Amino acid sequence: xxxxxxxxxxxxxxxxxxxxxxxxxxxxxxxxxxxxxxxxxxxxxxxxxxxxxxxxxxxxxxxxxxxxxxxxxxxxxxxxxxxxxxxxxxxxxxxxxxxxxxxxxxxxxxxxxxxxxxxxxxxxxxxxxxxxxxxxxxxxxxxxxxxxxxxxxxxxxxxxxxxxxxxxxxxxxxxxxxxxxx
Amino acid sequence: xxxxxxxxxxxxxxxxxxxxxxxxxxxxxxxxxxxxxxxxxxxxxxxxxxxxxxxxxxxxxxxxxxxxxxxxxxxxxxxxxxxxxxxxxxxxxxxxxxxxxxxxxxxxxxxxxxxxxxxxxxxxxxxxxxxxxxxxxxxxxxxxxxxxxxxxxxxxxxxxxxxxxxxxxxxxxxxxxxxxxxxxxxxxxxxxxxxxxxxxxxxxxxxxxxxxxxxxxxxxxxxxxxxxxxxxxxxxxxxxxxxxxxxxxxxxxxxxxxxxxxxxxxxxxxxxxxxxxxxxxxxxxxxxxxxxxxxxxxxxxxxxxxxxxxxxxxxxxxxxxxxxxxxxxxxxxxxxxxxxxxxxxxxxxxxxxxxxxxxxxxxxxxxxxxxxxxxxxxxxxxxxxxxxxxxxxxxxxxxxxxxxxxxxxxxxxxxxxxxxxxxxxxxxxxxxxxxxxxxxxxxxxxxxxxxxxxxxxx
Numbered sequence: 147x148x149x150x151x152x153x154x155x156x157x158x159x160x161x162x163x164x165x166x167x168x169x170x171x172x173x174x175x176x177x178x179x180x181x182x183x184x185x186x187x188x189x190x191x192x193x194x195x196x197x198x199x200x201x202x203x204x205x206x207x208x209x210x211x212x213x214x215x216x217x218x219x220x221x222x223x224x225x226x227x228x229x230x231x232x233x234x235x236x237x238x239x240x241x242x243x244x245x246x247x248x249x250x251x252x253x254x255x256x257x258x259x260x261x262x263x264x265x266x267x268x269x270x271x272x273x274x275x276x277x278x279x280x281x282x283x284x285x286x287x288x289x290x291x292x293x294x295x296x297x298x299x300x301x302x303x304x305x306x307x308x309x310x311x312x313x314x315x316x317x318x319x320x321x322x323x324x325x326x327x328x
Numbered sequence: 329x330x331x332x333x334x335x336x337x338x339x340x341x342x343x344x345x346x347x348x349x350x351x352x353x354x355x356x357x358x359x360x361x362x363x364x365x366x367x368x369x370x371x372x373x374x375x376x377x378x379x380x381x382x383x384x385x386x387x388x389x390x391x392x393x394x395x396x397x398x399x400x401x402x403x404x405x406x407x408x409x410x411x412x413x414x415x416x417x418x419x420x421x422x423x424x425x426x427x428x429x430x431x432x433x434x435x436x437x438x439x440x441x442x443x444x445x446x447x448x449x450x451x452x453x454x455x456x457x458x459x460x461x462x463x464x465x466x467x468x469x470x471x472x473x474x475x476x477x478x479x480x481x482x483x484x485x486x487x488x489x490x491x492x493x494x495x496x497x498x499x500x501x502x503x504x505x506x507x508x509x510x511x512x513x514x515x516x517x518x519x520x521x522x523x524x525x526x527x528x529x530x531x532x533x534x535x536x537x538x539x540x541x542x543x544x545x546x547x548x549x550x551x552x553x554x555x556x557x558x559x560x561x562x563x564x565x566x567x568x569x570x571x572x573x574x575x576x577x578x579x580x581x582x583x584x585x586x587x588x589x590x591x592x593x594x595x596x597x598x599x600x601x602x603x604x605x606x607x608x609x610x611x612x613x614x615x616x617x618x619x620x621x622x623x624x625x626x627x628x629x630x631x632x633x634x635x636x637x638x639x640x641x642x643x644x645x646x647x648x649x650x651x652x653x654x655x656x657x658x659x660x661x662x663x664x665x666x667x668x669x670x671x672x673x674x675x676x677x678x679x680x681x682x683x684x685x686x687x688x689x690x691x692x693x694x695x696x697x698x699x700x701x702x703x704x705x706x707x708x709x710x711x712x713x714x715x716x717x718x719x720x721x722x723x724x725x726x727x728x729x730x731x732x733x734x735x736x737x738x739x740x741x742x743x744x745x746x747x748x749x750x751x752x753x754x755x756x757x758x759x760x761x762x763x764x765x766x767x768x769x770x771x772x773x774x775x776x777x778x779x780x781x782x783x784x785x786x
Contacts, residue, residue: 161421161422161423161442161453161455162400162419162420162421162422162423162424162441162442162443162453163413163414163415163416163417163418163419163420163421164416164417164418164452164453165442165445165452165453165454165455166450166452166453166454166455167454167455167456167457168454168455168456168457168469169456169457169459170456170457170458170459171459171460172458172459172460172461175460175461175462175463176461320454322416324413324414324415324418325414325416
């Protein structure tokens, strides 16, 4: 990710030892418009969104300057069936070289598994925020610190049909660039 | 022997005074008529000294004091380990350091500080880089875009290569028959600039990337040094009679300068990234380097040049007006090494190269001053207007009352500037101080600086 390295260089000049840089990646913008909504068929359903390989998020490699991170997922669940829709969603995270985000091998892991229940014909918004740091979700935080990574959402539902729509997906990582110079 | 020492000290002072005196800074940089302005208008070599005061004085490098006195800009703890500067609780601020370092002759009262980006919720300065699939934005924590232009010194010697920078040291000798000689050492024209190219500037403003475009940061550098020898003629011509008025005094001067150049640097390098047809960066594509760096150093190149300057000064009973044209005709040639990057990956192509220019690339300097006697004290008013790569101009005044001097000025010279100054002329010495302003790098607010000079009068 040379562009980030070079913009960092540009900005180092406007920087003090306590300055923090926050990299705010809008993951949703990397996902094509047509794929931001997922149709949930009737019956028992399990899907990795947007794909089994997840969405690659580019980050500068191996910068040991990150202090914390945050993942935010926001959207709407709609039950178009006539029976209640129940299920759960989970954020899946993996290092760049692990292209199967569902098998729990090669580094992938799950975060913030959240259950839902949507009454027939109703819509329900959802919002999940996960904080990552050396003390909170540290394994996931280490994946972010190692450089580019993959992210996906695993959706499991049992319903008479519905829709899953994503309206925001962001990752924020905060670091202290002067920590580079030791 | 004492005379030689005196001449050397005087020459040193002249040299320093040419590098903008504190008196002049107090009037926003205004250059008044007098022999000190002979570099800009050779006719002033024949003009009586002291008519509009004197620019004598040694500028004290207060900036160095500012650099070490302020923990935010003091790099000294870094000598015993860089970690002393970069650890979490270190007060060191690169922006403050950079700002003070580039103003070595001024103590900056409120240097630029990255505290401008302080987020009160977290207690530390924050800068946000917002990355989207087809856009990037650099903002403060509130989301306001941060400009990324940095400039230091004069970038771009290219247009007027034969115009050597103002000498650091100039030793004038008066010869018989209105002839004069001056020897100078120059090292300057130093510039360093870093700025986004037009596409990147646009993208940072709008947060949107366009397809198949190159987004680049452009690094420009320039510097030169050498020895110059000037030979000139300046004389007072017969007075010009004006009916019903006092006759006009006329001064005319011409000067030829030859220089031998030791070092030269002229660089323009762009480092960029290209977007694909969908307006996205490909993380796997290497950065694109374009541009040239030309340098000449002793042993692998040198330079020489000649140029002609002309000037005229008209003095009425109450005012003085001068017009100087430097580089009326100039020739310069530098030989050295050129490194060229043409956008392909790999090392630059190195080749022997030359930079030369010949012709009429004048730098024009017009100034005027008048003295108004008041009931108590005297008021001196002056103005100048010049063109050298860009237009600049200043107006200012000095009020003298006994040994005290009060000065003020307003000008435009790469942005609006103003000056406020005060001086004291004692027996055998003079002390001058000035308050100046400039625009802070990156954060953009107004920075005030204090300059001080001390002069011996003999």
